[in-house]
Amino acid sequence: MADSTMEAPRWCKGCGDFGILSALKNDMAASGIAPEQTVHVSGIGCSGRVPNYINSYGAHTLHGRAIPFATGLILTRPELQVYIESGDGDALSIGGNHLLHGINKNVNCVFVLFNNELYALTKSQTSPTTRQGHPTNTQPDGTWLPPINPLRIVLGFSPSFVANTADWMSDHLAHTLAAAREHQGFSFVHVFQRCPHYDPNAFNHRDRSWPVFLTDEAGIPPDKRYKDAANEAHDPTDYHAAMRLADSAHTHFGLIYKDADKPRYDSILQAAASGSAPESELLAHYRL
């Protein structure tokens, strides 16, 4: 596929969003789905700009509101491949309600959470995932509260697909997006994303020894460049094991949880919308 970049991204040098953008473009190419059958939907923030940089259909919507917009599209155009790009402020703060209901409705899409642990485009404010003590422009003495744990929140809503990856693990990110796309339902992909401008050392991303990759036949293969990293067997259908991973002090990468049988709101509504009653009889019910 030809390079699908439209205009030069306006992100800072070294931003993790570049890695996610190329992974998304590569995944589109790998999918074999025509770009005009693909829609990227985003909210507001650095992550929100992604649709403007990919040669597919796109909707850069409102702050926090990518999921509802995408839901309307997915319900009515089930044949389209939909990716949603959202940041930690976008998805977990202003749009938190929509994330819960997107997971619960389990509409078919790849949801990518760009978690850089702060508000970046608005110039360094505390987000729900900012670590305690980290100074920002709104909490200059250090962020007051401990961060919320996205995995626990997501798992609390009985999701159908939850994976952890990072912008700097290109191989693992690619495999994660492919698995998320192939899963039929709301695929929640949590991506740790570097923000070199406001919090360059948030993730200790140069050290390849600390990540632990989850392994399973039905899971996501460990990143091939992380030869020294630890692997841990994990059954992604085990909900309680997934909860333990979410609660663990250590960060695990890979497929955390998958439930292929979770009901899908979109397919239920689509199946129900199969009627072809004669429209000319709409008012018959009201005849005296």
Added chain:
Amino acid sequence: MSNISTSGLHSHRFEILMDAGCGAQKAGDILIRALAWHGCRVYSEPVIPAEISPPVRTPPALSGAVIRIASAPIQSIGNATEVILAQHEMNLETRMLDGEYAADVIVLLDAHDSKRHGDAYDRVIRQVDAAGGSVQLFTVVPEAEALIRSLKGAGRNLYYVGILSGVYGIDEDHVVQAIRRVFSRLSAEKLALNLELFHYGRSHAPALGFVLPVCAERLESPILLDGNQAISAGAIDAGFRFLSGYPITPASSILHALAHDLPRCGGMVHQAEDEIAAVGAMLGAYFGGTPSFTVTSGPGFSLKQEFLGYAQMAELPGVVVDVQRAGPSTGMPTKTEQSDLEIAVHGRHGQNAAIVLSVANVSDCFYAPHVARYLAETLRTPITILSDFHVANSFGVVNEMRSCQLDDVADIATDVLERFDLQPLAVAPLIHPNQAAPGHSPDMRRITGLNTDSEGSISYRAETAQQAHATRVAKLDAVRDALAVPTIHGDTAAGVLLCGWGSSRGALYEAVDELAAAGVRIAGMHFHTVFPLPQALTSVLHGYDQVFTVEQAYGDARHPGPFAALLRQETACDVRTLVGQATGRPLTPGTIVDAVKEGAHG
């Protein structure tokens, strides 16, 4: 004793009042159908409690149906109730506070509760007497009372239907047919008991000497429905296949009707997680090319504004039905008002006035979705339809609307547009000409709330920002230029003009007719399209000595109501508010007539 007039419009109004959950609405439904079959023109307004099941014998428990019957087509609930049938004295006292009864009102009051609440009965009866009315206590016959007990309190409403149908001499077959229709889901056994109760009531109806006003002209194909039912059917006929909404009074019944009907026509109803998600999903579906709409009321309409501004920026079509209720804030959810006009036109940040349609009756409700979809898709901009609690819940018997089965909006019938004073648009300016839906074009479209140029690319350039604003304004002008000044109702040479919009039409026109009959020279003008306004309106309004509005929103001599303010802004004419009524009750012809007469003397 009230007499139904024998000249001009023969009309009469009565009401049935009960505690919530006792079946007053069902009784009203039966009587409306029977009256329509009998040959009357009927208009009905429900009195609906805001809560589901408030404690009985308390003011919030009041539930009822106000029914106006006439010898000619009517579009208003009229002025005053002439006969009230009340379950007990608390219902009666609560309703009398609205002050909408005739001086010589006849009250038929069930004596059932009088043994335990004798003092309260005496007090309320004295109030009615003092006001000039009369109370006739009646006792449900013991056989019927025993049946009602066996039905665990149900069925009293059917006894009342019997009484009222007897009072008015409604053809008994018609009433029985209506009962069977309304209770079509009831078991044969229960239906028989209800019919028995009806017959008991009927045979004990007092003779009050009323003669029903019957319309000589029969409706060709009469149908009975309320405004929300008409909007629901109209939306499907207009081609909408996706409705997203969030439960809110008084819009929810559209969700209910279409949750049933849309899937049968290949569409779907999406109950979103909140009001913002509902409008977002509607826009997402329209982005995908599916005609979509959302329904809401005041509080939800406030929440939707950011997405409506986005739709203007991104050039997405969309349709919002705002069934207005009394505000601000939570206000009075089951009371009517026309106070969302300002937010509908100007409610978003950044300059982006919006196109706003309104509905005056159930027929308008059926066709408004067609016009809204035509404008939304042609101009790629969101359209708001302002309905209100009164139109949404008032039942009218009208001729069945013509099915259009609108597919391509370019095929919309001109008579449908003309109902909203519109002609087909001559131009359709767009910021970004390529607007194909996903899957249909290799020239892929990316929408954004950021400013864009004609290629759809993000642009912060001075020139493109100014140009985009000019294009959005040109869309309004495309509508403005396609609009005719609404036809004058009444004296075309009068020096005084009364203006109204939306559901005020019935009361406005009737008031003008009544004033004309009394020799007052006055004209009425009713607007279906409330923004933009026709270009020629300025010169028309300046031709009058005085221009007033009558509106169901607050306004007084010093403070123009929202519609008066809009007319002033758009025409620079000194428009004043004559009736600025924010009581939660619909406008009545009498209120307008009195205000005109007071104005003439003051």
